[in-house]
Amino acid sequence: MHSLSVCRTCPRGGAPETGLRERLRALIAGSPIATGLQLLMVECVGSCPRPCAVAFDAPGKWRLRFGGLTPRHAEDVVEALRLYKESESGNLSDAALPYGLRGHVSARSPTFACPKTLPSTGVPTPFSGGVAPSLSPVPK
Numbered sequence: 001m002h003s004l005s006v007c008r009t010c011p012r013g014g015a016p017e018t019g020l021r022e023r024l025r026a027l028i029a030g031s032p033i034a035t036g037l038q039l040l041m042v043e044c045v046g047s048c049p050r051p052c053a054v055a056f057d058a059p060g061k062w063r064l065r066f067g068g069l070t071p072r073h074a075e076d077v078v079e080a081l082r083l084y085k086e087s088e089s090g091n092l093s094d095a096a097l098p099y100g101l102r103g104h105v106s107a108r109s110p111t112f113a114c115p116k117t118l119p120s121t122g123v124p125t126p127f128s129g130g131v132a133p134s135l136s137p138v139p140k
């Protein structure tokens with residue numbers, strides 16, 4: 001299951017008819033991208049200095065957070081979400097994103113449940129009995 005978390009408290013969310021949240025809802029409703037997707041309207045995704053903000057999550061994938069968005073970014077967010085769903089790791093490079101979203105990634109968070117995509121350090125993890133992942137560099 002993939003998640004699109006949309007901050008509902010960012011000040012530039014806009015009026016109900018024209019805001020980013022409503023544009024995203026409209027684009028996703030009835031679209032194939034809605035399959036296996038949770039659309040979450042959340043209080044904050046931690047990108048408050050750069051409103052509006054959304055985040056992509058999925059088990060075993062990197063978390064990507066975007067900031068500085070306006071309603072005109074809605075189509076690019078949906079396209080980036082499609083790419084995120086198709087990717088194995090979720091760690092989309094800036095160059096892989098739709099042009100309008102380049103420079104809008106405000107955070108990339110690795111998952112600890114994704115040792116396949118992260119090089120191992122050889123240090124056992126307390127929760128999996130496996131090896132602790134280390135951070136891999138952000139792709140160019």
Ligand code: FES
Nearest residue numbers: 007044045047048
């Ligand atoms: S209030 Fe929107 S990211 Fe914090």
